[in-house]
Amino acid sequence: MIDVMDPVAFETHPDRYKHWKLDLTDASSGIARLIMDVQEDHGLRSDYVLKQNSYDLGVDVELADAVQRIRFEHPEVRAIVFSSAKDRIFCSGANIYMLGSSSHAFKVNFCKFTNETRLYLEDASSESGIKSIAALNGVAAGGGYELALACDEIYLQEDGNSAVSLPECPLLAVLPGTGGLTRLVDKRKVRRDHADVFSTVAEGIKGKRAKEWRLVDDVIPRSKFNDTMTKRAKELADASPRAKAKGPGMPLPPLAGSRDRQGAGWIINFKYITLKIDEKKRVAELEVRGPDHDPPKSADEMRKLGPSWWAVQAFRELDAAMLDLRFNFLDVGLLVIRSKGELEKVVAHDKALASLSGSDWLAKEIALFQRRVLKRIDVTSRSLFTLIEEGSCFAGSLLEIALASDRVYMKDDEDNESGIRVQLSPANFGPLPMGNGLTRLQSRFLFEPKRAEELRGREGPMTTQDAVKAGIVTIAPDAIDWDDEVRVAIEERAAMSPDAMTGMEASLRYGGPETLETKIFGRLSAWQNWIFTRPNATGAKGALTMYGKPERPEFDWRRA
Amino acid sequence: MSDVVNDTKIPNNVDLSSDKKLQRALEAWQPNFINWWLEMGPEGFQQDQVWLRTAISVDSDGWAHFDYVKMPDYRWGIFLADKVPDRKIHFGDNIGQPVWNEVPGEHRNTLRRLIVTQGDTEPASVEQQRLLGQTCPSLYDLRNLFQVNVEEGRHLWAMVYLLHSYFGRDGREEAEALLQRRSGDPDKPRILGAFNAPCENWLSFFMFTYFTDRDGKYQLLALAESGFDPLSRTTRFMLTEEAHHMFVGESGVQRIIERTAQLMKQAGMSEDVRKLGGIDLPTIQKYLNLWYTLSLDLFGGEVSSNAASFFAAGLKGRAFEEKNYTEHTALNQSYTLDKYEAGKLSREEIALRNAMNEVLRDNYVEDSQRGLDKWNRVLEKEGIDFRFKLPSRRFHRHIGMWADVPVTPAGEIISREEFEKRKSEWLPTAEDEAYVKSLMTTPVYEKGKMANWIAPPARGIKGQPVDYEYVRHNV
Structure with missing residues (x-):
């Protein structure tokens, strides 16, 4: 298993983003656009390729930075529209080859960080009035749909191709690790039986049914998609209490530190x-x-x-x-x-x-x-x-x-x-x-x-x-x-x-009431931690290991 | 330094005068120890002048300094055997690493438990024996009893020193708790079973010092190997004192046997010496059976993961680990033992590390036999056919796989009914107890005189005659 060899750096700036574009051309209307355009060959490690707008930690570090900067540097922004620069694909989630070749410890820390980023997005909405829209102009799979779930509203382009899906269970034998299942039922309040069907269909669900099942807020024809998104973002921006925020923003310069x-x-x-x-x-x-x-x-x-x-x-x-x-x-x-x-x-x-x-x-x-x-x-x-x-x-x-x-x-x-x-x-x-x-x-x-x-x-x-x-x-x-x-x-x-x-501390630190947040981290440290280390996922014939290979995974059928 | 905690009152080689932490801890603990001693120590003799040995240093003269002293004024000291330079951990998984001079955090709780368990036995035996002085067979024996008692007290100090110096607040609390538990008290018993059994007559006392103190010897030998150097050094010094206790036991039993043999001759080789006020050989064997088996329990279960992890970590070795063994990891080796499970007996190989309790018990069994050989030589010399035997280690057990299995002293598994029926042949009965007690109703305080049931010792102590006034009682 490979851990990141060079230290991971968390400091970045929009000027240096490789995978996202922070588009502020409509900032005066209160809208920022975060456009995902993952550069395949610019993963943190060279042993995988970030195809199909799939992400690794480096992609998420940029996303976290963007949200943070919008909050501090752009008080005029009250709505964020997430979309993709790739044709037919919004985001295909965390890169499977990256996960497959990462150590367990890295995988879980990666999932934790991406969860924090999603929660910060939700926090920006509930605490700062920065609303977010997932404008799914293509397939949103796995972590891609989980990012959408972290937004306030999800819109799916109707083009006969775009769908939302959580293929982790059927394809990889792991869970949608970035809070996907929790947000499905706790946040979007999708019916549990619908969620069950949805979470086991690898290709996902599109069109009318996606809307009926509350997986998305609306399905919009391709021709009207961009305009509708802008219009909706404008409405959200106008209704936001952050409209009263008086500038200017506070820039976040790089931290001066040493590492020896x-x-x-x-x-x-x-x-x-x-x-x-x-x-x-x-x-x-x-x-x-x-x-x-x-x-x-x-x-x-x-x-x-x-x-x-x-x-x-x-x-x-x-x-x-x-x-x-x-x-x-x-x-x-x-x-x-x-x-x-x-x-x-x-x-x-x-x-x-x-x-x-x-x-x-x-x-x-x-x-x-x-x-x-x-x-x-x-x-x-x-x-x-x-x-x-x-x-x-x-x-x-x-x-x-x-x-x-x-x-x-x-x-x-x-x-x-x-x-x-x-x-x-x-x-x-x-x-x-x-x-x-x-x-x-x-x-x-x-x-x-x-x-x-x-x-x-x-x-x-x-x-x-x-x-x-x-x-x-x-x-x-x-x-x-x-x-x-x-x-x-x-x-x-x-x-x-x-x-x-890890298990003991996580259990003891969170006494008292459960929230979406505690459920997400609790399930991450319990369920996902366990499933990730089971042979059915990561054994020699496990599904995560076998992904992309010609043979089928082999399972130990005993229910634990 | 205070009036009670200083180098004069507390002889030591641990630099007490510059160790503030230890001073403070002892200042709180020492008065409670004295209170405990007055309450639970030998009853009725606290004002007597007793001719006692006091350790005032670790060198060959210093550790055996004799003088008259009132027991509450006894100078309980703190001594560690000399440091071995560059000592390395020599068994388990950490072989070759330097020994620990501080408690390694990883093993703190385990070490504390080991020390507390050892420490708890010391005051317990004083409590068990606190009334014995009132039925003493001679001033010589009375003095030996007190010597054993004050040294058990010193062994308590030795363990408390470790708790105070190396275990912080928890250590101080545990040291305090050592003074709170009481042998045989149903609400706050001592930790180990044998130390809650009553020791109410001198036959029991001699058997206790022969058998139970010998368990102590082997525990100390195993701890003397420890990679935690202060524990090793403390227990090495304690071993010099423990030897005397076993001498008291071995010679005490022997003198009873000698006397019984004389009385048997007087009675025309009849075994019924009770009429002449002696203790008959079968009764002695029953007491032997009782104390030997109670002591066997002290080694713990035959198969023990605790014992394995103590060994693996380098906390507790085998007796004479360095001297007697060539291979010190004890890995990939096995130990074969009789296994008794669900009524079935089988031979089973278990990992050697898991058998460390049994390995130590083997040494103990072998060592225990030596005294019996001596005792039997007395009988042989006197032309008596009776021979003392160690019972099977399966007999009368309360801990381990033989716990509560009905077994004869020969090791034969029998029915529960048969065991109950024949128990009185093997273990002291209430009647035996009453008889032995009846012999010991009056203490003997006259110089040189012996109670009827015991022969005088061959010689006195440290060059003094047998009729020396070892205890100045009520003068």
């Missing part, structure tokens, strides 16, 4: 984030640094700071570090998180963001972005231990990282002289919910929902003992025990089975 070999590992350095990788111990250490400047006092000041505002830059860097860890260091099972800085400053920046985001679209986008980054941490399949020591600044939005962790260790200084504290801020009580719709504090106290509410308005730094009482801290070793306790905990965790930990 260091001993038996790597050190990845940004202004506010350092990620150290110890490949031998299979442990990564993340340091998050607090603000080093004053928070903006007004929307103007915020715009002046732009992407260099700590609240933006630190979280962009954090996002980049998490993706780097996820894709480029698959063996590293444990992330140890520390912070450095001043609690009050973090709180001050959180408060500035909270007050601005009530009235300013950009501030709101920044808050929403922080929320997405923290969700990215929630679904990262690595053990997360936060260590709170001298000089740390786990307050408010940064305390959320601790709350996202599987365990929180806070050093107990009995005489309270070393100043080890944590602090709450408005960020802990609403703007940064998890995928289950609850705040991390609410998710923490499922048995005593009142406790999260009781902490609201608790201002000022909390000592270790306070934090233990508040339920924020898992273990509070004192100064004498600290080094040993932490070292042993890290070694112990790093020695556990990575599969068991």
Whole structure:
């Protein structure tokens, strides 16, 4: 199995897109067009060809970047129209040969990233009023249809050829891994028996029946397709609350960082984030640094700071570090998180963001972005231990990282002289919910929902003992025990089975209510993870392995 | 440093005076240990001056320092055998890697469990024996009892040292719990079965120190091989003390046999020595059967995945792993044992690593026989035909595949009814218990005097005469 040999880069720009075109010619009408035109020979690896508008991680990285840029850089855009530059094909989904030759660990991380991208698209619609239309001017198969499912509306061109399909089960013996089945019944509310038929017909469904079964919103003749799409996009743009957003947008410049070999590992350095990788111990250490400047006092000041505002830059860097860890260091099972800085400053920046985001679209986008980054941490399949020591600044939005962790260790200084504290801020009580719709504090106290509410308005730094009482801290070793306790905990965790930990952590992190989002990730880590590793999919005669070969796959017929 | 936790009060070679973590942990634990000792230690003798051996250093003079001391003032010390330079893990999957001087996180819980299980037996035996002093057969034996008791206490300290130094908060909690459990208490029993069995008379005490302490010896030998160096060094030093306990057991049983043989002669070679106040040989055999089999259980199940993983990880080896074996992975080798399942007996080959409990039990069985040979030589010399025998290891078991299978001491599987009917031939009955107890109603505190049922020892302790005042009781 092949993992990506060169580190995957997640930084890109529309000028450098290979596979998508961001067309802003109708931006003044509130419309952006994202046109998929995958360059066959520009996959991330050279051992597959991206035929038929099929995608790999590189294609999805561009898509994620485009959506992100529309949100920050183009406040005038209120509707996105997805279409294809290829004749007769919208998108044929994730490239099968890429999947077939990727390691299991890469496949699942790939699926996770594409799911996040789809969820960001939905988040842009529900939170920012950027509506999206899938203008299916050709066949939308597998991941192609899943992309359509992530849009608000799906229109299928009526040309005797264009169809929608989820051929994963019949053709590849795996599941539509980018949330396809969940969105079918939970989002589009397709009847379960119709969904059953649809998901087992490889060639898919087209025309009237596709509409009747709610697989698409309408079927439109080829001659009227483009005009109708533009008209509908205009309607959606006009109805969007984002119409009130006042420009200008905030450009997202490339992050300045370095990535160097260091001993038996790597050190990845940004202004506010350092990620150290110890490949031998299979442990990564993340340091998050607090603000080093004053928070903006007004929307103007915020715009002046732009992407260099700590609240933006630190979280962009954090996002980049998490993706780097996820894709480029698959063996590293444990992330140890520390912070450095001043609690009050973090709180001050959180408060500035909270007050601005009530009235300013950009501030709101920044808050929403922080929320997405923290969700990215929630679904990262690595053990997360936060260590709170001298000089740390786990307050408010940064305390959320601790709350996202599987365990929180806070050093107990009995005489309270070393100043080890944590602090709450408005960020802990609403703007940064998890995928289950609850705040991390609410998710923490499922048995005593009142406790999260009781902490609201608790201002000022909390000592270790306070934090233990508040339920924020898992273990509070004192100064004498600290080094040993932490070292042993890290070694112990790093020695556990990575599969068991992934499953355990995913199960424990998402107590409480189910949402579309939790279902998607839950099913990905359970069902898809399992099916992907079964011989029926990836064995020597499995369907994914045999795809495109002359022989038929062979199945182990026992139902598990 | 505090008044109670310092190098004078706690002789040690672990640099206690500069180890803040250990000092703090001991400051909390030591008073509770003393309270435990006063509550659960030898009852009625805490104010007596006892001529005891105290280890004050690990060198050959230091570990055997004799003097009178009141037991609560005994200086329980912390000693590790000298460090072997460049020691490597020498068995299991990690062969050749340097030994661990800190607890490897991966094995933390396993090691803690091993240490707690070993540590729990130490205070348990003190509890089991706390009333024995009140029926002592001589001052010599009384002193030996107390020597065993304080050294079991020191072994508790040794395990607590490891828990305090290497296992953080959990370790401190476990160390505390070692003082909370009570032998035979239905609500908070000691961990292992044999350490909850009552040890109420001196025959049991001698059998216990011969058989049950010998289990301790083999567990310590296996742990002395450990790749966790502090555990290895601690247990190596404990072994020097454990040898004395087995001497107490072996010589104690032997002196009873000698006395019984004398009484048998007096009675005209009649075996009914009970009339003369001796303990008859069949009764001694029954006590032997009881304590030997309870001790066999302590080695655990015959087939054990735990034992395999302890070995694989390099945490617990075989006794004399380095000296007695040439191959140390124990992979691709098998061990053949009798398997009893659903009423059927068969021979089965199991992976050697899974048989590590049985391997250690084999060593133990062999070692146990040596004392019996000596005892039988006494009988032979006296012209008595009776011979002591170790029962089959299938007999009277509570753990492993022979647990609760009705088997005779010869190893024959019989019906449950027959077993119940004949049990009284093999194991002490209530009547036997009552008889043995009846011999030991009055303690003997007179210098040099022995109770009627036991012969005097050949010599005293450390060059002192047998009639030395080993314990100054109530003076």
